[in-house]
Amino acid sequence: MTSARLRPARLSPADILRTGGVGLRARRARVVLSALGIAIGIATMVAVVGLSTSSRADLLSRLDRLGTNLLTAEAGKDPLGQEVKLPKNAVAMVERIGPVEHATATGNVDARIRRSDAVPEERSAGVTAQAARPDLLAALGGTVGKGVWLNTANEHLPVTVLGAIAAERLGISEPGEKIMMNSEYVVVVGILEPIELVPALDRVALVGFPAAEHHFAFDGHPTTLFERSTDSSVDDVRSVLARTVNPGNPSGVKVSRPSDALAAKAATDQGLTTLMLGLGAVALLVGGVGVANTMVISVLERRQEIGLRRALGATRNAIRLQFLTESLLLSALGGLAGSALGSAATYAFALAQRWTAVVPPWSLVGSLVITLLVGALAGLYPAVRASRLDPTRALNAT
Template identity: 60%
Template sequence: MSAARRGREGRGERLTPARMRGRDVLRVGAAGLRSRPTRVILSALGIAIGIATMVAVIGISSSSREDLLRQLDKLGTNLLTVEPGRTLFGAEAKLPASALDMVRRIAPVTSAAATGTIDATVRRTDKIDSAITGGIAVQAADGELLRTLEGRMRSGVWLNQATGRYPAVVLGSVSAQRLGVTEPGGQVYIGGRWFVVVGILDTLPLAPEIDRSALVGFEAAARYLGFDGHPTKIYERSTDASVEAVRDVLPRTVNPENPEEVDVSRPSDALAAKAAAAGAFTNLLLGLGAVALLVGGVGVANTMVISVLERRREIGLRRSLGATRGQVRVQFLAESLLLSALGGVAGGVLGAAATIAYATSKDWPAVVPPWAFGGAVGATLVIGTLAGLYPAMRAARLSPTEALATT
């Protein structure tokens, strides 16, 4: 005690308690945690699990959406598809045989191609029962299909004017896998005759139906498989600025007599819907993470209550030496906040690490939004305050004589 302070006490003046600086509060709070390391680690673990779950869920969802957005940027959103709808009486409509040529006459259209469903099955050999289709469709394909879909060949070549006239087939990625075909040059059995596999397509995210198809040329389909020449699906690309305008005129262009029997869609909408569905699923997982965080907060509160009960003599000693109720309250609140912050930092690091590991395994760009860490810090501060409020108030209410008398 300083000489000036002793002099003031000697004159009977009332002394005001010294204020604790922020550094002193942190030091006192940290000292309380260091005295119980095992309990502190276990309590912080509950907070860490909740925060790690929330950060990982946000990070993985953001990485997935970023991958989908990159796919959309790469594949483009200017692809439209045209399919037959229903007639006035509910029967399945047909697109005119001239529909593809009509679409290509629309000025903003840069490329267009068509496929036509064929009533035939494809098998690895003629020894397999024709009822076993493997979920593979046989389709006639226009020569411009690969360019319109901006697809790539995994191996072999695409149909051209020569191979499109003869028993040659290109397999989608899924079809090749199901048929056990790994390289071009072999044969598959389609509609009662052998077709030579000239190519295997890479995956087409905007046209998954092509992945499950065996594609032959229009002329070959008409000559060998009885194809009637009516397309069942038209793929069209136009300039980005004119997509909506083209979409509006497609039904009347394809079928001027019955435009209501034509359905037009944009395949990229499916990827956008997938991203939205992933966001909805993220909200559910965030709820689970919040529950885990709440459980961690209960653990912190339990630890702090036990700490108050075990340290009654310490509290009484501090009060008898001049500590105010507010200072005792601040001490225990500081301990609770430090304990929660410890779990929050650990959880944030674990969540980011989990996001990076999972995104890398899926070949996604690893994205952990900065606001996820900000939310983690905010959540830990809220949890720490709520968990420590009751223990701190309970400690502050202890009178020095009652606390010191505790055995």
């Protein structure tokens, strides 16, 4: 009668997890420090992705609100370096383009702006003057923060509406105060909120076209023309806008799309996000090295335990699984903590910036997958080394 061959018992998944967890619970301080490296790397990556996504979402929301169908046509310079003057009827000509829904203009006014006559003329406040039409604010989607905007009743009078930065530089906080434009006092009737699509207007004092011609010798020629058309026809209008604004010298007209600056900012943010993800990956790599170091030291410290388990019948595969599980659990703890920290940082910063916080689910899933891969790689060598220990020598180790 032959005896049946003995087969080693197989560990269930629950047994593997329990065995792997025992080693971590016995060395809690070291586990926390090792997991911290993984947590920092994962937190950096999750926060970078979350903040970048939140920033782009806010930017796209602003673009949707402001519109991408605004084009500007500015007077350039001729080959001799002289500034080209746009025709006085440029707005009327642009309005004849079929898809154009709205057209308006501003013109540069030669006026020195001071807070009062006590300030010398040569010490300007860094504020320029421009003539504006009453329909400018509607075309740009701007709003008046305080006071009123230019209208058909006051555009003939010596009154002005200040941009947000212009008001700050002049020390004007409320409408009704007076400032000096050249040698004439002008009443401030309104202060604008920042104009996102045309930030240059934030530093300007705006007066009506008739008032600029009567009080400041403005010649009536517009300097910058703004037009809005249907979204589907923006490129078509752009291709003919310069010739329409100045048929005699279209090369002297610079046509641009203000929303392109916001789109370029989104592209810049994407490049910065890639750089920061690289830094997060470096931190994660350092964390992985820390996990590997912890596991190697753990194998050296637990040689007698390994030898005893081998003597009691544990297979090399069981030893490998034990230490590989410890490494995976250690990395998973760091990954979960890092995901939580990264998400919290995203929500806190987005709240401070008044953004809508967005943490893409794929970033959380991806961070967990990356964490487990790092744990597997970090624990592979220590696990194999532990499984190859000779039981006799391991038991006799001091």
